[in-house]
Amino acid sequence: MTRVALLVTCLNDALYPETGRNVVRLLRRLGVEVDFPEAQTCCAQPMINTGYLDEAVPVVRTFVEAFAGYDAVVAPSGSCAGSVRHQHRLVAARSGDATLADRVAELSPRVYELSEFLVDVLGVVDVGAYFPHTVAYHPTCHSLRMLGVGDRPTRLLEAVRGLTLVDLPAAEQCCGFGGTFAVKNSEVSVAMGTDKVRQVQETGAEVLVAGDRSCLMHLGGLLGRQGSGIRALHLADVLAATEAGS
Amino acid sequence: MSGTFVGMPAFPEAAAEALRNAQLRTNLAHATGTIRAKRLAVVGEVEGWEDLRRAGAAIKDEVLLHLDEHLVELERNLQAAGATVHWARDAAEACRIVSGIARSHRVEEVLKIKSMVTQEIGLNEALAADGIAAWETDLAELIVQLGDDLPSHILVPAIHRNRAEIREIFLREMGGVGRPAPADLTDDPARLAEAARLHLREKFLRAKVAVSGANFAVADSGALVVVESEGNGRMCLTLPEVLISVVGIEKVVPTWSDLEVFLQLLPRSSTGERMNPYTSTWTGVVPGDGPQEVHVVLLDNGRTRALADEVGRQALRCIRCSACLNVCPVYERTGGHAYGSVYPGPIGAILNPLLQGPGHDEQTDSLPYASTLCGACFEACPVLIDIPSILVDLRAQVVDARRGGVPGGEALAMKAAARTLGSARKVRRAERIAGLVGRLDLRGRRLPGPGKGWTRERDLPQPAREPFRAWWKRTGGRG
Numbered sequence: 001m002t003r004v005a006l007l008v009t010c011l012n013d014a015l016y017p018e019t020g021r022n023v024v025r026l027l028r029r030l031g032v033e034v035d036f037p038e039a040q041t042c043c044a045q046p047m048i049n050t051g052y053l054d055e056a057v058p059v060v061r062t063f064v065e066a067f068a069g070y071d072a073v074v075a076p077s078g079s080c081a082g083s084v085r086h087q088h089r090l091v092a093a094r095s096g097d098a099t100l101a102d103r104v105a106e107l108s109p110r111v112y113e114l115s116e117f118l119v120d121v122l123g124v125v126d127v128g129a130y131f132p133h134t135v136a137y138h139p140t141c142h143s144l145r146m147l148g149v150g151d152r153p154t155r156l157l158e159a160v161r162g163l164t165l166v167d168l169p170a171a172e173q174c175c176g177f178g179g180t181f182a183v184k185n186s187e188v189s190v191a192m193g194t195d196k197v198r199q200v201q202e203t204g205a206e207v208l209v210a211g212d213r214s215c216l217m218h219l220g221g222l223l224g225r226q227g228s229g230i231r232a233l234h235l236a237d238v239l240a241a242t243e244a245g246s
Numbered sequence: 247m248s249g250t251f252v253g254m255p256a257f258p259e260a261a262a263e264a265l266r267n268a269q270l271r272t273n274l275a276h277a278t279g280t281i282r283a284k285r286l287a288v289v290g291e292v293e294g295w296e297d298l299r300r301a302g303a304a305i306k307d308e309v310l311l312h313l314d315e316h317l318v319e320l321e322r323n324l325q326a327a328g329a330t331v332h333w334a335r336d337a338a339e340a341c342r343i344v345s346g347i348a349r350s351h352r353v354e355e356v357l358k359i360k361s362m363v364t365q366e367i368g369l370n371e372a373l374a375a376d377g378i379a380a381w382e383t384d385l386a387e388l389i390v391q392l393g394d395d396l397p398s399h400i401l402v403p404a405i406h407r408n409r410a411e412i413r414e415i416f417l418r419e420m421g422g423v424g425r426p427a428p429a430d431l432t433d434d435p436a437r438l439a440e441a442a443r444l445h446l447r448e449k450f451l452r453a454k455v456a457v458s459g460a461n462f463a464v465a466d467s468g469a470l471v472v473v474e475s476e477g478n479g480r481m482c483l484t485l486p487e488v489l490i491s492v493v494g495i496e497k498v499v500p501t502w503s504d505l506e507v508f509l510q511l512l513p514r515s516s517t518g519e520r521m522n523p524y525t526s527t528w529t530g531v532v533p534g535d536g537p538q539e540v541h542v543v544l545l546d547n548g549r550t551r552a553l554a555d556e557v558g559r560q561a562l563r564c565i566r567c568s569a570c571l572n573v574c575p576v577y578e579r580t581g582g583h584a585y586g587s588v589y590p591g592p593i594g595a596i597l598n599p600l601l602q603g604p605g606h607d608e609q610t611d612s613l614p615y616a617s618t619l620c621g622a623c624f625e626a627c628p629v630l631i632d633i634p635s636i637l638v639d640l641r642a643q644v645v646d647a648r649r650g651g652v653p654g655g656e657a658l659a660m661k662a663a664a665r666t667l668g669s670a671r672k673v674r675r676a677e678r679i680a681g682l683v684g685r686l687d688l689r690g691r692r693l694p695g696p697g698k699g700w701t702r703e704r705d706l707p708q709p710a711r712e713p714f715r716a717w718w719k720r721t722g723g724r725g
Contacts, residue, residue, distance in 0.1 A: 014710060015707045036718045062670070
């Protein structure tokens with residue numbers, strides 16, 4: 001593995017830079033010299049999933065240009081990795097630009113969600129992390145059903161020293177974020193998120209962990225408003241933590 | 247006497263209204279949870295379930311590819327068996343045909359077997375306008391009809407009702423349209439079923455005309471198939487003199503042996519049973535046995551429109567099992583009425599726009615957005631309909647249908663976002679501005695306008711003072 005790029009995601013870039021920094025720390029600790037192509041912006045999923053395919057074309061074009069030439073692209077997001085692997089070809093087809101379609105087809109298979117990259121590409125499960133807390137893990141829909149990451153994230157968490165992983169009931173049910181759904185159908189979104197948050201609280205966990213900051217933004221927003229003491233952290237935040245502190 | 251969905255508000259408003267009904271949410275969570283668990287158990291015990299799903303999808307795809315040939319073969323074999331075949335382009339034409347047959351027999355009532363397609367075309371209302379009462383004989387449809395209510399689920403149309411509500415409806419309404427419910431009726435399920443049985447028995451023995459749909463129409467033998475749980479369907483199919491079946495053109499399967507696949511997929515996916523209690527099949531007229539006049543109305547009503555949709559046509563594989571409704575986290579909370587159609591839930595969110603076309607009306611255009619794209623429906627679908635991908639494609643069709651007019655707030659926001667996200671330089675500039683907002687404490691704040699939906703019950707995230715890309719530039723990733 002020569003050249004590895006970080007797809008930090010627009011959400012982490014602007015709102016949760018600590019998660020991006022933790023991916024860099026984690027990968028460096030595992031011996032991967034990760035690069036951040038500064039031309040990157042967004043995966044275009046907000047446009048694609050709201051129906052604005054023409055508007056997604058320039059964003060996908062920027063994406064393939066930013067990540068051209070890398071052997072692997074790592075994203076701390078099942079949703080963004082899923083959009084790149086399953087939806088960029090739709091946008092390319094819409095553009096009518098055969099070159100863009102070829103570049104998408106060539107790049108997409110090399111885009112990995114973080115737990116896939118760690119377990120499948122690097123072949124590690126124990127990343128040497130230390131996190132002495134009780135954790136509930138929410139498998140996000142796109143990592144679970146679009147990418148099929150299966151038990152990779154929980155295997156990574158189980159190998160973290162000091163960490164107690166509790167069973168989250170109905171874990172595989174959607175949290176209700178859904179991109180623009182969270183605003184267009186905000187009442188239903190909040191109803192789903194409220195049920196999820198209640199189930200997390202009932203586990204007695206101190207920390208809610210997921211592989212997508214978008215879902216955590218929604219659940220963390222509910223937890224914050226309710227004044228719950230439960231923290232919402234990304235999988236990378238936990239895996240980057242060490243005994244020496246990070 | 248039953249209600250109609252026409253004029254329903256768009257999904258977000260209807261869903262918000264439904265969410266305020268605490269009893270509804272309790273009923274739905276309980277009912278969908280029960281069916282989900284049953285389905286998982288009986289699907290899990292089938293070796294090769296994935297192969298069955300693939301076979302079901304492949305058979306249906308082949309049918310759709312050669313639909314014209316299969317339909318002509320079906321018509322020929324139905325006619326050879328003594329049935330009369332009618333073709334209906336749309337709902338109005340189908341209703342006219344059914345009403346005409348009923349009126350030619352001078353009847354004032356017809357019996358109904360539970361069927362989605364006759365609800366889709368509004369048959370009961372059309373018959374009522376012609377002075378003919380249509381009696382629903384399925385227990386749940388009877389509850390909906392007596393309660394002057396709307397169905398909220400494909401398989402369990404009264405899923406939004408609990409037994410106390412059902413008892414009350416029976417006591418109040420049965421007497422007005424036939425044999426009354428016993429005065430000492432309790433909400434014990436067996437007593438409720440008994441009251442319905444006695445009420446319906448009178449109608450079964452009296453009616454001259456019955457109307458059904460069909461789960462499958464077998465081309466090579468001209469046979470129709472109805473799959474049911476209660477036996478009311480079999481009464482309707484055997485006792486009356488005249489039988490009229492309204493069948494969507496996508497219901498055809500090529501051969502009798504194809505049923506093997508679907509009769510395994512359907513009951514496990516729908517009621518969570520290994521096998522449904524009653525499977526009735528018939529073809530044409532058999533002298534001295536059952537209905538002596540048999541009509542089949544083959545209905546388009548938007549199906550050929552859906553067939554022309556390259557991404558969406560796979561929705562015509564649907565066997566109306568409703569597994570997608572039962573696993574849908576949105577449906578579980580809003581119930582079926584919010585979808586404003588006889589086809590609710592994930593399948594309704596694609597089927598209604600596919601049958602009607604995007605840009606038809608505000609309510610239908612809101613349906614593809616009634617999903618988080620979580621994919622639970624695709625995972626459960628016995629014929630592998632990729633509902634999330636169809637939803638995304640339909641959203642693009644809705645947006646495209648509106649291009650060219652005055653762009654709304656969302657369209658302007660998306661265009662602005664596309665301009666910014668097209669270049670890292672513009673993103674840096676936007677983040678500098680957001681960084682200033684980040685100096686404010688946003689916790690507990692409630693915003694007006696487009697931010698209102700987010701902030702009513704959720705805190706906003708705090709924009710970072712130093713975005714990731716600024717940190718990388720400053721430290722080279724070694725901060």
